[in-house]
Amino acid sequence: MDSPFGYRQYILPWLILGGIALLQAMNGTRFIYAACFKLIHKYYGISRVQLNNLIVASESGRLLESISSFASEHLPAWMILIIGLIFGSIGYGVQFLCIIYHDEFAFNLSYQQILLLNFIAGNSICWINTYCELVAIRNFKHSHENIMALASSYSGFSGKIYTCFVEGLKGKKLLGSSNSSIFFLLCCVAPAMIGLVLAMLNCVEVTECEEAKLFPFMLVISIVTGVYATIIEPYTQLSPKLRVVSLVLVVMLPFVVALLVTANQLILEILWGIKVMPERDRSCQGLKDTIIDDKRKKESNTEDGDTKTLVKTVDFWLFYLMNVCGTTLGMVYLSNLDIICDLKGYHEASFLMATSSFSLFFGKIFSVIFSWYTREKSFKSKAATSVMLIMMPMPLAFFLLIGNSNACLYISTGIIGTGTGAINVIIAASTSEFIGSPVSFVHQTIVGSNVPIGILLFGYLAAHSYQREGEHDRKICMGVLKCHQLIFTVWGPISFIGTMLSFVLNLRMRRKHSQ
Numbered sequence: 001m002d003s004p005f006g007y008r009q010y011i012l013p014w015l016i017l018g019g020i021a022l023l024q025a026m027n028g029t030r031f032i033y034a035a036c037f038k039l040i041h042k043y044y045g046i047s048r049v050q051l052n053n054l055i056v057a058s059e060s061g062r063l064l065e066s067i068s069s070f071a072s073e074h075l076p077a078w079m080i081l082i083i084g085l086i087f088g089s090i091g092y093g094v095q096f097l098c099i100i101y102h103d104e105f106a107f108n109l110s111y112q113q114i115l116l117l118n119f120i121a122g123n124s125i126c127w128i129n130t131y132c133e134l135v136a137i138r139n140f141k142h143s144h145e146n147i148m149a150l151a152s153s154y155s156g157f158s159g160k161i162y163t164c165f166v167e168g169l170k171g172k173k174l175l176g177s178s179n180s181s182i183f184f185l186l187c188c189v190a191p192a193m194i195g196l197v198l199a200m201l202n203c204v205e206v207t208e209c210e211e212a213k214l215f216p217f218m219l220v221i222s223i224v225t226g227v228y229a230t231i232i233e234p235y236t237q238l239s240p241k242l243r244v245v246s247l248v249l250v251v252m253l254p255f256v257v258a259l260l261v262t263a264n265q266l267i268l269e270i271l272w273g274i275k276v277m278p279e280r281d282r283s284c285q286g287l288k289d290t291i292i293d294d295k296r297k298k299e300s301n302t303e304d305g306d307t308k309t310l311v312k313t314v315d316f317w318l319f320y321l322m323n324v325c326g327t328t329l330g331m332v333y334l335s336n337l338d339i340i341c342d343l344k345g346y347h348e349a350s351f352l353m354a355t356s357s358f359s360l361f362f363g364k365i366f367s368v369i370f371s372w373y374t375r376e377k378s379f380k381s382k383a384a385t386s387v388m389l390i391m392m393p394m395p396l397a398f399f400l401l402i403g404n405s406n407a408c409l410y411i412s413t414g415i416i417g418t419g420t421g422a423i424n425v426i427i428a429a430s431t432s433e434f435i436g437s438p439v440s441f442v443h444q445t446i447v448g449s450n451v452p453i454g455i456l457l458f459g460y461l462a463a464h465s466y467q468r469e470g471e472h473d474r475k476i477c478m479g480v481l482k483c484h485q486l487i488f489t490v491w492g493p494i495s496f497i498g499t500m501l502s503f504v505l506n507l508r509m510r511r512k513h514s515q
Contacts, residue, residue, distance in 0.1 A: 028155025061122025084127025091121025325498025363421025
């Protein structure tokens with residue numbers, strides 16, 4: 001019988017794809033600020049405004065993705081992963097140790113040190129994402145962009161998975177309490193464990209390409225995972241530990257498929273002597289080098305002069321401000337859901353957070369499906385038209401929030417979450433189309449700066465309003481949505497401006513294509 005590596009064309013694609021998806025699921029750590037606010041407030045005494053600054057620091061760390069992209073051209077992939085894991089361990093691990101041994105050693109981190117640690121933790125995400133992209137290019141040459149978009153949608157499960165683990169280990173009473181430091185520990189350990197396993201799998205290259213068959217199956221698995229994690233799992237009557245087991249099994253479905261496919265091939269060979277070999281796509285050989293070389297040529301052609309020209313163009317600023325008033329505003333709203341949850345009680349908060357996760361995940365999935373099935377079709381300004389259509393209902397969602405209605409709250413959260421997730425995927429894949437030039441390291445940093453700037457502005461407004469309108473003695477808002485009605489009144493027109501900008505940008509791009 002052949003060695004196990006003789007079946008790598010069957011098992012390795014699924015194992016690697018599952019590893020990338022699982023690493024992305026463990027790498028989406030934006031949720032930690034909402035989950036650990038009471039903990040951070042207890043030990044560091046920071047306010048909501050200062051917490052927003054920590055989120056800005058983390059997002060600013062992600063601006064340096066250009067450094068990891070540049071390093072990937074000169075360092076082996078495994079070293080990119082190790083750097084990311086080290087940064088993540090420093091960013092979250094130091095905070096965990098300081099909190100655990102706070103009373104024993106009486107050691108306090110200054111606010112500036114906490115900002116630096118969160119900056120480093122945010123930058124670690126860039127290195128791990130870059131490693132995942134390198135693995136996807138190496139093993140899925142023709143569809144690595146769609147594979148990465150699909151895998152990145154698993155980052156929407158991060159909060160769900162970590163929370164489920166904590167519930168299973170410590171119980172629900174720990175959640176949101178001042179003893180939830182275990183979240184910091186998990187953010188260090190989980191990505192390291194999965195990343196090292198993926199690095200070992202990536203040592204063996206997938207030489208056969210069956211991506212046209214692989215991707216649709218993975219899409220179905222992702223949808224099943226999303227439905228279970230965001231709709232079915234929150235309402236199961238299982239014990240916390242069994243819920244952890246069931247969620248892990250569902251998230252690891254790609255690994256189960258790998259074993260089933262390999263077992264099926266073994267049965268065919270042993271019982272009937274049939275050996276079905278996938279068609280070898282000769283064009284896959286050396287395609288990774290072609291992709292990397294093309295990327296380098298595009299970036300080498302984009303020097304400082306091109307950057308100065310870019311920032312003077314109307315299309316760039318339309319695109320930049322559209323991002324600020326669209327996806328970034330949606331991210332700020334979703335990150336403030338924990339405040340609304342505190343005001344609405346546990347059961348309603350659980351449903352609201354499930355609605356947020358469900359809509360954000362399936363917004364990304366729908367964009368990936370649309371991109372995959374229209375990849376061979378070309379029509380004028382596809383990306384700009386899609387973004388414009390998706391943004392159209394978002395202003396209405398913000399205006400609906402002004403009314404003190406639970407139904408409006410759930411509907412608006414679904415609309416904003418779906419739009420934010422979908423637009424994120426479209427923009428990530430079509431930035432060069434929007435700005436009209438190849439995306440260099442400098443362009444990537446400039447475009448990405450809209451996220452921390454938007455969070456700084458909009459998040460500050462929300463946090464300041466929450467504190468200003470709260471009770472003076474306990475700093476807690478009275479009423480379900482009282483603290484946020486003024487903010488929703490401001491965010492609605494801002495979202496409408498973003499929609500108008502997307503409309504103008506779409507018209508300009510269609511005119512360019514027609515010429």
